[in-house]
Amino acid sequence: IAGITQAPTSQILAAGRRMTLRCTQDMRHNAMYWYRQDLGLGLRLIHYSNTAGTTGKGEVPDGYSVSRANTDDFPLTLASAVPSQTSVYFCASSEDRGSSPLHFGNGTRLTVT
Amino acid sequence: GQNIDQPTEMTATEGAIVQINCTYQTSGFNGLFWYQQHAGEAPTFLSYNVLDGLEEKGRFSSFLSRSKGYSYLLLKELQMKDSASYLCAVRSFNTGGFKTIFGAGTRLFVKA
Numbered sequence: 640i641a642g643i644t645q646a647p648t649s650q651i652l653a654a655g656r657r658m659t660l661r662c663t664q665d666m667r668h669n670a671m672y673w674y675r676q677d678l679g680l681g682l683r684l685i686h687y688s689n690t691a692g693t694t695g696k697g698e699v700p701d702g703y704s705v706s707r708a709n710t711d712d713f714p715l716t717l718a719s720a721v722p723s724q725t726s727v728y729f730c731a732s733s734e735d736r737g738s739s740p741l742h743f744g745n746g747t748r749l750t751v752t
Numbered sequence: 753g754q755n756i757d758q759p760t761e762m763t764a765t766e767g768a769i770v771q772i773n774c775t776y777q778t779s780g781f782n783g784l785f786w787y788q789q790h791a792g793e794a795p796t797f798l799s800y801n802v803l804d805g806l807e808e809k810g811r812f813s814s815f816l817s818r819s820k821g822y823s824y825l826l827l828k829e830l831q832m833k834d835s836a837s838y839l840c841a842v843r844s845f846n847t848g849g850f851k852t853i854f855g856a857g858t859r860l861f862v863k864a
Contacts, residue, residue: 670850679760681839681856682795689849698853729794733850737782737843740797741852 642666645730645744652720652751660715660747662730668742669735671713672697673705675726676746682729688713689735720751754778756855758840763861764830772825772858774840782850786814786825787839789857795839799825827860835862 643664652658664671669690674682674697684697688707702724704716713732717724727748731741755777764770776784783802787795801807801816801823813826825838840855 672852674854679856682841682854684851684853687849687851693849695848695851697851733852735850737845737850738800738802740785740800741787741795741841743794743796745794 643730643732643742643744645728645747647747648745649748650750652717652749654721654751655719658717658720658749660717660728660730660749662713662715662744663711664713664730664732664742665711666732666742667710668732668739669710670733670739671707672731672733672741673703673713673715674729674731675699675724676729677726685715685728720749722751725749725751754842754844754853756840756842756853758838758855758858760856761859761861763863764827766830766832766862766864768830769826769828770830770860772827772838772840772860774823774825774855776821776823776840776842776855778821778842778844778853780844780846781818781842782845783843784814784816784823785841785843785852786812786823787841787854789837789839791836798838830862832862832864835860 686705789795799814
């Protein structure tokens, strides 16, 4: 089934630990995005990539890094997790046309203790 | 920068009509999207507007006025399953390419 797969589904992480959230899509979409969703704040863009080999900063990039080595994968890394990074993380992809909607993965619920 | 505003919560009655408003400020405007998100699930696409006017899709319609930076989502013949959050999102195109920024969402409660 075509779509976006995120892993893990949920994770409890000790503060200071390193963590990589995985995201893979099989729709051959050029653009991919990482959002975090917090109650009352909605979806906030962390990083994005319009095509393999390029990345850009979103609204809240600090403390996060991404890479886009190929079209299908867009991992998000927390180098040293802090409790304020407790959130639900959504990966999304779209075709690189303005009218193309975002397709979302099912999210990763991350708790940093 | 970008700014998107929508009401936090709305309540409506089953069978009624509800209008959810969204105002935005952005540069490089390239379209406005509405998404639906049920609790604990991922957002799903509802509608897209890039030109002024009304787009109708079944029970859902979306309107855009670019000059006013304003959109609304209209839901007709409300059903209990329409209880969800509705997210207004603006796509822009600048030197970094396409970006989609979301408002905080409007939680809609449909009561019997």
